[in-house]
Amino acid sequence: MIEKKWQKKWAEEKIFESDPNDKEKLFITVAFPYPSGAMHIGHGRTYTVPDVYARFKRMKGYNVLFPMAWHVTGAPVIGIADRIKRKDPWTLDLYENVHRVPASELPKLEDPEYIVKYFSSEYNEVMHEMGYSIDWRREFRTIDPTYKKFIEWQITTLKEKGLVIRGEHPVKYCPRCDNPVGDHDLLEGEGVGVNELTLLKFKIDDKILVTATLRPETIVGATNIWLNPDIEYIEVSANGENWIITKEAHHNLSNQIKDLEILNEINPNDLIGKLAINQFTGETLPILPASFVSDDYGSGVVFSEPADAPADYIALKDLKNNAELISKYNLEGIIEDVNPIPVCTVKGYGEIPAADIIEKLGIKDQNDPKLHDATNELYKIEHSKGRIIDSIEGYGGKKVSIAREELKEELISKNIATIMYDFAEKPVICRCGENCVVKIMDNQWFMKYSDPEWKVKTHEVLERETIIPPEVKNNFNYYIGWLDDWACSRNVGLGTRLPWDKQWLIEPLTDSTIYMSYYTIAKFLRNMNPDDLNNAFFDKVLLNKDSDDVKVDAETVDEIQKEFNYWYPLDWRLSAKDLVGNHLSFLMFHHSAIYPENKWPKGTVVFGMGLLEGNKMSSSKGNVILLKDAIEDYSADVVRLFLMASAEPWQDFDWRQKEVLGTKRRLDWFKEFGQKVEEIKGSPLDINNIEKVELTRTIDLWMLSQLNQHIKAAGEALEVFQTRKALQESLFLLRKDIDHYLYRQSHLLDKKDPAVIYVLSTVLESWIRLLAPFTPHSCEELWSKYGGNGFVSQASWPEVNEDLISLKIEKSEELVQNIIKDIKQIKNMLGDDISKIHIYLSSDWKWNLYEIANEVGKPDIGQIMGRAIKANIYDNKKEIANVAKKLGREMTKTKYVGKINENQIINDALAYINQEVDGEVIIHTDDSYDPENKAKNAMPYKPAIYME
RNA sequence: GCAGGGGUGCCCGAGCGGCCAAAGGGGGAGGACUUAAGAUCCUCUGGCAUAGGCCUUCGAGGGUUCGAAUCCCUUCCCCUGCACCA
Numbered sequence A: 001m002i003e004k005k006w007q008k009k010w011a012e013e014k015i016f017e018s019d020p021n022d023k024e025k026l027f028i029t030v031a032f033p034y035p036s037g038a039m040h041i042g043h044g045r046t047y048t049v050p051d052v053y054a055r056f057k058r059m060k061g062y063n064v065l066f067p068m069a070w071h072v073t074g075a076p077v078i079g080i081a082d083r084i085k086r087k088d089p090w091t092l093d094l095y096e097n098v099h100r101v102p103a104s105e106l107p108k109l110e111d112p113e114y115i116v117k118y119f120s121s122e123y124n125e126v127m128h129e130m131g132y133s134i135d136w137r138r139e140f141r142t143i144d145p146t147y148k149k150f151i152e153w154q155i156t157t158l159k160e161k162g163l164v165i166r167g168e169h170p171v172k173y174c175p176r177c178d179n180p181v182g183d184h185d186l187l188e189g190e191g192v193g194v195n196e197l198t199l200l201k202f203k204i205d206d207k208i209l210v211t212a213t214l215r216p217e218t219i220v221g222a223t224n225i226w227l228n229p230d231i232e233y234i235e236v237s238a239n240g241e242n243w244i245i246t247k248e249a250h251h252n253l254s255n256q257i258k259d260l261e262i263l264n265e266i267n268p269n270d271l272i273g274k275l276a277i278n279q280f281t282g283e284t285l286p287i288l289p290a291s292f293v294s295d296d297y298g299s300g301v302v303f304s305e306p307a308d309a310p311a312d313y314i315a316l317k318d319l320k321n322n323a324e325l326i327s328k329y330n331l332e333g334i335i336e337d338v339n340p341i342p343v344c345t346v347k348g349y350g351e352i353p354a355a356d357i358i359e360k361l362g363i364k365d366q367n368d369p370k371l372h373d374a375t376n377e378l379y380k381i382e383h384s385k386g387r388i389i390d391s392i393e394g395y396g397g398k399k400v401s402i403a404r405e406e407l408k409e410e411l412i413s414k415n416i417a418t419i420m421y422d423f424a425e426k427p428v429i430c431r432c433g434e435n436c437v438v439k440i441m442d443n444q445w446f447m448k449y450s451d452p453e454w455k456v457k458t459h460e461v462l463e464r465e466t467i468i469p470p471e472v473k474n475n476f477n478y479y480i481g482w483l484d485d486w487a488c489s490r491n492v493g494l495g496t497r498l499p500w501d502k503q504w505l506i507e508p509l510t511d512s513t514i515y516m517s518y519y520t521i522a523k524f525l526r527n528m529n530p531d532d533l534n535n536a537f538f539d540k541v542l543l544n545k546d547s548d549d550v551k552v553d554a555e556t557v558d559e560i561q562k563e564f565n566y567w568y569p570l571d572w573r574l575s576a577k578d579l580v581g582n583h584l585s586f587l588m589f590h591h592s593a594i595y596p597e598n599k600w601p602k603g604t605v606v607f608g609m610g611l612l613e614g615n616k617m618s619s620s621k622g623n624v625i626l627l628k629d630a631i632e633d634y635s636a637d638v639v640r641l642f643l644m645a646s647a648e649p650w651q652d653f654d655w656r657q658k659e660v661l662g663t664k665r666r667l668d669w670f671k672e673f674g675q676k677v678e679e680i681k682g683s684p685l686d687i688n689n690i691e692k693v694e695l696t697r698t699i700d701l702w703m704l705s706q707l708n709q710h711i712k713a714a715g716e717a718l719e720v721f722q723t724r725k726a727l728q729e730s731l732f733l734l735r736k737d738i739d740h741y742l743y744r745q746s747h748l749l750d751k752k753d754p755a756v757i758y759v760l761s762t763v764l765e766s767w768i769r770l771l772a773p774f775t776p777h778s779c780e781e782l783w784s785k786y787g788g789n790g791f792v793s794q795a796s797w798p799e800v801n802e803d804l805i806s807l808k809i810e811k812s813e814e815l816v817q818n819i820i821k822d823i824k825q826i827k828n829m830l831g832d833d834i835s836k837i838h839i840y841l842s843s844d845w846k847w848n849l850y851e852i853a854n855e856v857g858k859p860d861i862g863q864i865m866g867r868a869i870k871a872n873i874y875d876n877k878k879e880i881a882n883v884a885k886k887l888g889r890e891m892t893k894t895k896y897v898g899k900i901n902e903n904q905i906i907n908d909a910l911a912y913i914n915q916e917v918d919g920e921v922i923i924h925t926d927d928s929y930d931p932e933n934k935a936k937n938a939m940p941y942k943p944a945i946y947m948e
Numbered sequence B: 001g002c003a004g005g006g007g008u009g010c011c012c013g014a015g016c017g018g019c020c021a022a023a024g025g026g027g028g029a030g031g032a033c034u035u036a037a038g039a040u041c042c043u044c045u046g047g048c049a050u051a052g053g054c055c056u057u058c059g060a061g062g063g064u065u066c067g068a069a070u071c072c073c074u075u076c077c078c079c080u081g082c083a084c085c086a
Helices: A002-012 A041-059 A076-085 A089-098 A106-110 A112-129 A145-160 A216-221 A247-253 A310-320 A323-328 A353-361 A371-385 A400-413 A452-464 A472-482 A515-525 A535-543 A554-567 A577-594 A627-634 A636-645 A657-681 A698-719 A723-744 A754-771 A776-785 A807-830 A844-856 A861-871 A877-891 A902-908 A910-917
Strands: A025-030 A063-065 A164-174 A186-188 A194-204 A207-213 A224-227 A233-238 A241-246 A261-266 A275-278 A284-289 A302-304 A417-423 A437-447 A466-468 A501-506 A572-576 A603-607 A610-612 A653-655 A836-840 A920-924 A944-947
Touching: A002 A112, A002 A776, A025 A041, A025 A515, A025 A554, A041 A063, A041 A572, A041 A603, A041 A610, A041 A627, A041 A636, A041 A698, A076 A089, A076 A106, A076 A112, A089 A106, A106 A112, A112 A627, A145 A164, A145 A515, A145 A535, A145 A577, A194 A216, A194 A241, A194 A400, A207 A216, A207 A302, A216 A400, A224 A310, A233 A247, A241 A247, A247 A437, A284 A302, A284 A310, A302 A310, A310 A323, A310 A353, A310 A371, A353 A371, A371 A400, A400 A417, A417 A437, A437 A501, A452 A472, A452 A577, A466 A472, A472 A577, A472 A603, A515 A554, A535 A554, A572 A577, A577 A603, A627 A636, A636 A657, A636 A723, A636 A776, A657 A723, A657 A754, A657 A776, A698 A723, A698 A754, A698 A807, A698 A902, A723 A754, A754 A776, A807 A902, A807 A910, A807 A944, A844 A861, A844 A877, A861 A877, A902 A910, A902 A920, A910 A920
Parallel strands: A025 A063, A025 A572, A207 A241, A224 A284, A466 A603, A572 A603, A610 A653, A836 A920
Antiparallel strands: A164 A437, A194 A207, A194 A275, A194 A417, A224 A302, A233 A241, A233 A261, A275 A284, A836 A944
16 A cells, blocks of 8 residues: 555655754644544545645745644533433444444443543544644644643733633523533533523512513513412512512523522412512513413413513403403403503504404414514514614613613612523434523633723634635624633642633633644653643743743753744644634734734635535534545545545535546556656656756647646635645646646657657656645655655655746647637538548738737727828728728737748648648648638638638 | 625635636547547637627626726625634
8 A cells, every 4th residue: 555655664664753943833733623423524625635735835945843632621521421321322323333442442432531542542543544644743632731731821821911701691502401502412412502581570469470582672561460370370589579480481591580488389279360460660470371382492472462472462352352361360350451551663564563463474363383483574674673662761762672772771770570591493402312501601711802902802813814814804893893701710620720720611712722832842741741831831831931940951942932932823723714703813812912923813714514425514413424435445545636626625525436437547647647758658667867858849839838827726725725726727727637648649650759748847857846745655655756855755846837827838839729620620511522622821010910909998889090101000990991891800809929830830830731621731821822712811829721 | 783895707715997708627529549438638618790790797786097807986795703712
């Protein structure tokens, strides 16, 4: 296996171990993997891009550092280990059949640390098989004791700057597991949001009916309270008040409000018909029955605002029509006076918007499922476009969205309201089967991303950075502005503990924001005693702050510090696009807070996602191809090539087997090309010693012009990570040109023509180097086989020879191709009885005219004529006019590159033209033989043709 | 809803004022080669023509321009993110 062979040689010669030297440095990193599963082809793309870039820049003469490490902190593996332990069938199946963990290893995954250990070593192995040019001396895991010391230093530094603060935050929570749960821990309810509800308190005797609402501003339109007589209510004590809520609501609410103690059960039937007090308006409201009120959303108690809430409106209507209920609860004399009170106006709706939407959607009663849509629609439109009616004091005329916030604040300050949280949709069920709740985690620690000064500084980091693709810069700007305080402490998972509050673990997105600095010094720290790595040590190494507390000897500290200062700042950071709003933004935040400007990151590249035969790749759904399988089936070079060629890094790529096979064939062709050249040469190739030949034929010059153009374009593309474009140039288009050249010169291939041999050898030599970043194994093999010096990985990237790039040469070949095409076309029309093909070349004055037209720049016949006559290019003005007119049309279709020697070009290609068109080709520079008067049609780049 | 991105030929995708009927790949058709298959190479793959031409097309409608897939306006549709999760 040639791939293994070269991987071994690279490792033996340590050619990717980078230490400081005199060369210009380049430090590139890609988000390190969280190894909780096997590596698939999506990961393959992620890590191949930086490798290709690193290899390219190395060939460009840079001292490149490309390191790798393992992000093993966080909670997911804890859940996975748990599920393995419980023998959860879905999880076992996933790890056995998708991640393909051998049966002997599977039980060991009950230990979360073993999971990350197992998969990080698998990642390591597969990354070696992919031929990545990583400096493995700097590998680490984020639970290494030395790394933890680094994180302790980082978080302490931030805390000292006042950027780590205490606070509280609502999270999805499983009461049975006694843990916060992420989306991946859910059986049902993935992606469900958490709504903030306002709890409004209505007095009834010495108790308080606590109603939950999304729309506190409608309190002025409250007409009554709804209770559902069929659900269980209880009385609880809350901060000295006695609240009435449902039993279900207590289940949720007790996780949000402290010391919520159940006092006794309440029979809703005892309350219905009584009056409650709206503490904001002072009005009394009757308590009425409604079946739409559910016990598990909010508090299970609802205040009714029938003007804007469709459910309230229809429930009121239902009740008024229900004589049975009215008499059951003695509501005669009460119910008649309950009528909607207008609160909001919104374009397209009348005084009572709820009535309009009920009618519009044809809702029959309060149990109609369409009620949900009605509520949503009205909520949205009133939120965005609605205003409070003018008659309402203090809030009249204000936008609904603004009045809502202001009123909420007012109500809370008057202790008429408080806040609670609930899921936007239900159910939300943990993998353990329990219903989740919203829990307020208090005494949490937060990164204060809301800090205005910090935001300003972070925006500066962004401003100085190159972002690829550029449009993502807007996204970053938006996210930096929008990010609020971020809970950075957790109570489960692997990771580093907060040094000042050991009950908390540092959240994994927080412990991976400046770790790129750690790479630069990791090779030293791995053998050091963690106890010596105190804050003073990192202060000195990373920030050059002196202190007596440094325990490491000064010489070592100095060496480590030099290494850090050599590699930092980070030149390129690569990461997936779903990390723009958190990880990548955090990275900028933390760098801005900790490091001086000259250590801020210089560039970010954002990746797209991977598709498999058109469908989204997903390990959990089993829709993946493991990278190690792909390598086995196609070889690492083919996988690399496909991943780099099928899409630019920031676009979504699509792994399609047919196209992968196409890529393989293409690589095979490249690999066999050397042999082909050798056969043409008739003796072994030595690309280190190519015999130079003076070229005179246009087609030979054309090949080298094309080669240099492709080298140029590929290099420019790679500089900005356009791997697809680079390969388009250096593989697909170059190959097409080589094909064309071989076809064009087919009559010379067995003649040992020195020019052809020179051209092809040159192409081969450049081509191997051109593709080396993409398919390093094949290129090393060819490089050594055909006499290259050393490793191609260490060779230089081919220089562009600008002198060989010629638009005229390109145009010349185009001329030949067009003549053949035209002749064939005309021949087609005339039939086969053609023996002579006359070609008439354009006379000089037409070239002059074209030159003038080109200067004018647009098909303005008048101006062209004017200048032509002034310059006196030809004496027949009428003829000038005719040609100018034609030229006007032609020039919009053809690019003028200056005069070319058509006579010589066509003569050069005569053998080829004859072969292609089959007939005697005669070139005329005048009209001495012109029976059909065609010669006058000749135009620059487009000779006239006559056949007989 | 907010923010960002996008709609191109059978499919994927490049192009972002005139070399554009639109690169490249995939698929399809034909030919060469081969005992055959595969691979490889050549040609074609919007329509109509048949002296190298013309017409229609780049989500839809309007505009700017000598000229628009490309610029401007309007409109419809699609994708991604909206957090405590790596």
